[in-house]
Amino acid sequence: xxxxxxxxxxxxxxxxxxKFLEAGVRSDGRKLDEFRxxxxxxxxxxxxxxxxxxxxxxxxxxxxxxxxxAPPKVDKPRCGYIVPNVDLPPLASSxxxxxxxxxxxxxxxxxxxxxVLKSKCVLLEDLCIAxxxxxxxxxxxxxxxxxxxxxxxxxxxxxxxxxxxVKLPKAFVNEETGAIEIDFKQKVPLNIRxxxxxxxxxxxxxxxLYVDPVREEEKHASLTVTVVTSxxxxxxxxxxxxxxxxxxxxxxxxxxxxxxQCISNGRCHTPFVLSLIGSAxxxxxx
Amino acid sequence: xxxxLDVQLGLLRQADGSSLFKLNSTSxxxxxxxxxxxKPAKELSDRASLEVTYKPKVKQAGCREKLLEKNxxxxxxxxxxxxxxxxTAIQIIIQELQDSGSxxxxxxxxxxxxxxxxxxxxxxxxxxxTCVVDSEGEIIIFPTKRQEETALAVLNVAFESxxxxxxxxxxxxxxxxxxxQDCITVCKSSCSKIFExxxxxxxxxxxKNAGSEC
Numbered sequence: 303x304x305x306x307x308x309x310x311x312x313x314x315x316x317x318x319x320x321k322f323l324e325a326g327v328r329s330d331g332r333k334l335d336e337f338r339x340x341x342x343x344x345x346x347x348x349x350x351x352x353x354x355x356x357x358x359x360x361x362x363x364x365x366x367x368x369x370x371x372a373p374p375k376v377d378k379p380r381c382g383y384i385v386p387n388v389d390l391p392p393l394a395s396s397x398x399x400x401x402x403x404x405x406x407x408x409x410x411x412x413x414x415x416x417x418v419l420k421s422k423c424v425l426l427e428d429l430c431i432a433x434x435x436x437x438x439x440x441x442x443x444x445x446x447x448x449x450x451x452x453x454x455x456x457x458x459x460x461x462x463x464x465x466x467x468v469k470l471p472k473a474f475v476n477e478e479t480g481a482i483e484i485d486f487k488q489k490v491p492l493n494i495r496x497x498x499x500x501x502x503x504x505x506x507x508x509x510x511l512y513v514d515p516v517r518e519e520e521k522h523a524s525l526t527v528t529v530v531t532s533x534x535x536x537x538x539x540x541x542x543x544x545x546x547x548x549x550x551x552x553x554x555x556x557x558x559x560x561x562x563q564c565i566s567n568g569r570c571h572t573p574f575v576l577s578l579i580g581s582a583x584x585x586x587x588x
Numbered sequence: 589x590x591x592x593l594d595v596q597l598g599l600l601r602q603a604d605g606s607s608l609f610k611l612n613s614t615s616x617x618x619x620x621x622x623x624x625x626x627k628p629a630k631e632l633s634d635r636a637s638l639e640v641t642y643k644p645k646v647k648q649a650g651c652r653e654k655l656l657e658k659n660x661x662x663x664x665x666x667x668x669x670x671x672x673x674x675x676t677a678i679q680i681i682i683q684e685l686q687d688s689g690s691x692x693x694x695x696x697x698x699x700x701x702x703x704x705x706x707x708x709x710x711x712x713x714x715x716x717x718t719c720v721v722d723s724e725g726e727i728i729i730f731p732t733k734r735q736e737e738t739a740l741a742v743l744n745v746a747f748e749s750x751x752x753x754x755x756x757x758x759x760x761x762x763x764x765x766x767x768x769q770d771c772i773t774v775c776k777s778s779c780s781k782i783f784e785x786x787x788x789x790x791x792x793x794x795x796k797n798a799g800s801e802c
Contacts, residue, residue: 408654415651420741420760525666532762545768548759551658553666555753558772565765 316522323510328519334512337571338452342459342578344467344586352468352492354582356460359516360450365460367442367468371484374430374437382429382437386414388444388457395449395517410453413528413549414444417458421498421532421546424465428493431473436482438470451516454528454549458500463579467586468492496534498546499575501568503527511560513567524554527561529568533576543569591730593785595698597705597793605706609698611730613688616695618702622678630677635670642682642695660695663716663746663756669709678708689732690718692744696756697782704790713786714755715779716746719771721763727771729778743768745775749783752776 311318311329322329332338338359347353350366374381388410390398398404403411418424429438442464444457469489476483504515504523515523532546545565550556592612600606603619623636630637640657642649660680668678680702682695696716703710720731720739728735736742741761748755759768 405654405658408651409658412651412655416760420762422762527757544762544764546760546762548757548768550754550757551662553662553664553755555666555748555751555755556757557751557753558769561754561757561772562765562769565768569765 315518319506319519319522323506323512328512328516330516332514334510335567337514337574338516340459340575340578342463342582344463344582350464352464352466354460354463354467356456356463358452358456358459358514360448361452361456362447363444363453363456363460364447365442365444365457365464367440367464369468369470370439370441371431371436371473372439374434378426379434380430381426382431382439383426384415384418384424384429384440384442386418386442386444386461387411388414388446388453390446390449390453394446397449397517406453410444410457413454413547414442414457414461417498417500417530417547418442418461418465421496421530422534423462423494423496423498424492425495431484432475432482436473438473440465440468449517451518451520452502452514455500455502455514458498458530459575459579462497462499463582465492466494466497466579466583494535496532497576497579498530498532499568499572500528500530500547501564501571503529503564503567504552505554505556505560508554511563513571523552525550525552525556527556527564529564531568531572533572591781593781595701595785595789597701597789603702603706605702605704605708607698607701607705608685609694609701611690611694611697612732613686614690614694615685616691616698617683617685618695618698619681619683620678620699620702620706620708621681622706622708623673623676624679626675626677631675632670634674636668636673636676636678638664638668638670638678638680640664640680640682640699643684645684645687656692656695659692659744659756659758660699663696663714664699664703666755667711667714667748668703669711672709687733689734689736690730692716692758693718693730693746696746700786701789704786705793712748712750713783714746714748715782715786716744716756717775717778717782718742718744719775719778721761721767721771725767727774729774741767743771743775745772747776747779749786 343355352367472488530547594610605620693716743759746756
């Protein structure tokens with residue numbers, strides 16, 4: 303990049319982005335509806351019960367899932383529970399400060415929980431070992447290693463891929479003694495009923511809608527809409543018509559055509575991400 | 589679809605503006621302080637920073653409450669004329685009095701009333717509607733807690749009064765695209781009642797103030 307352009311980028315960041323977006327391109331050369339290259343690696347963390355590493359351009363998120371046994375919650379004796387936690391350490395970006403989880407981290411954690419539960423990716427009843435006595439708890443830790451925008455898409459991809467990688471040890475109730483026995487040598491893959499895929503679109507100054515924002519673009523977007531498709535798996539087919547979560551942040555107003563555009567961006571992008579997850583899983587089984 | 593909507597303004601004497609908003613059985617008390625001093629970490633050089641705190645009735649605030657705070661803050665960031673008060677903070681505190689469903693819309697509407705009572709400059713008013721799609725595919729506006737728990741999907745939308753554009757949108761639960769669009773249409777037609785309530789209350793408030801000065 304020429305020196306003058308670099309100076310302009312640092313001193314007038316908003317005008318720099320505006321020049322590109324008004325011409326229908328992005329500052330990194332992508333078109334408005336073009337996504338960054340995504341890479342998924344399954345099982346990088348050998349000590350975890352399921353793990354995945356996702357690189358969405360420069361945004362890198364690692365997800366590690368640990369299983370624990372615990373008594374189920376009192377109001378839901380037939381269900382286990384899932385505890386997702388998004389961690390944004392200072393190592394990922396200068397925007398993140400050391401200390402308690404920031405607002406972005408807490409909001410992302412809550413959204414991950416909603417995505418997993420509402421897409422019915424994992425049914426909490428499948429995590430029950432013995433009603434009222436014992437259940438599985440999935441602690442899902444999502445750590446952002448490098449932040450370059452579009453955290454939600456990367457986290458959803460990492461969480462979905464890591465959940466597909468989880469194997470539950472066989473747990474059964476001994477009929478004679480009534481005790482609960484867990485056999486760590488026999489493992490069964492977790493029953494994944496759907497694979498949620500998130501697609502984030504942003505709007506700049508009311509008119510220009512673009513997908514997969516980078517960190518520089520996120521700062522100047524007037525609003526961001528994340529659409530998550532649920533993609534239920536039935537047999538060998540995947541139904542990718544349904545949306546399970548839509549979340550808008552940012553104060554800008556959005557009209558109905560733009561919402562429709564965001565939803566169709568989500569639906570168009572979903573098959574690509576699903577095939578990426580699928581091929582990563584097949585490679586890991588080999 | 590007869591909903592009980594009621595609001596009382598100015599109940600908190602210390603706050604710059606306050607409202608007690610009731611929607612059927614759900615009620616929230618909102619206090620607004622601002623524009624006021626801001627912590628250097630949260631200071632914005634060109635506009636006011638909106639700080640929203642939501643206090644649940646029982647237990648401590650967790651991630652779920654943080655998401656609600658973020659949604660409220662995003663919604664009003666687009667509506668409050670923050671550019672008029674740079675390097676200040678506008679603090680919005682929402683206290684849950686009772687949550688019997690449709691909490692998000694109760695909060696947004698309550699906050700808007702409190703901001704009006706505090707005379708914080710705004711571009712337009714906001715009307716928020718919660719709707720659910722139940723197991724039979726019926727769309728229900730302002731559901732109860734029970735309806736929210738058993739519904740297939742819950743949708744929270746907030747519209748602004750000038751052009752009817754969507755300022756806040758969050759949905760959770762499986763929906764087809766056409767069902768989602770139907771929900772938006774139904775919500776949009778229900779918010780006129782809330783916009784009307786803003787006008788009625790403001791008229792009452794202004795006439796009361798004018799009367800007391802005489």
